Amino acid sequence: QIQLVESGGGLVQAGGSLRLSCRVSGSVFRILPMGWFRQGPGKERELVASIVGGATTKYADSVKGRFTISRDNAISTVYLQMNSLKPEDSGRYYCNLAGADGPSASWGQGTQVTVSS
Numbered sequence: 001q002i003q004l005v006e007s008g009g010g011l012v013q014a015g016g017s018l019r020l021s022c023r024v025s026g027s028v029f030r031i032l033p034m035g036w037f038r039q040g041p042g043k044e045r046e047l048v049a050s051i052v053g054g055a056t057t058k059y060a061d062s063v064k065g066r067f068t069i070s071r072d073n074a075i076s077t078v079y080l081q082m083n084s085l086k087p088e089d090s091g092r093y094y095c096n097l098a099g100a101d102g103p104s105a106s107w108g109q110g111t112q113v114t115v116s117s
Contacts, residue, residue, distance in 0.1 A: 009111030022095030035098025040091035
């Protein structure tokens with residue numbers, strides 16, 4: 001069972017940037033398809049970015065061109081660089097598996113992102 005620890009959230013003005021980090025333990029990180037999910041107020045959790053291997057990435061239309069997902073297999077960490085943030089990007093961000101079997105049942109605490117207008 002994997003363990004996930006997210007960090008890097010905060011309060012930022014619209015147009016600003018944040019970089020989220022997720023430390024993963026409990027499995028062979030380099031083979032894991034990983035993703036970043038977010039849950040806005042009153043909304044369901046959604047997948048916003050995923051990375052398979054080292055370079056195959058996918059993004060939700062709402063973040064395409066503004067967010068970049070990456071990973072460092074040497075330290076079992078996945079990142080989400082968020083630029084040109086909008087108020088609608090606000091929410092709690094989580095990392096988890098993003099393969100065909102869906103996310104692990106074991107979610108981390110997430111990290112809160114608040115974008116002010």
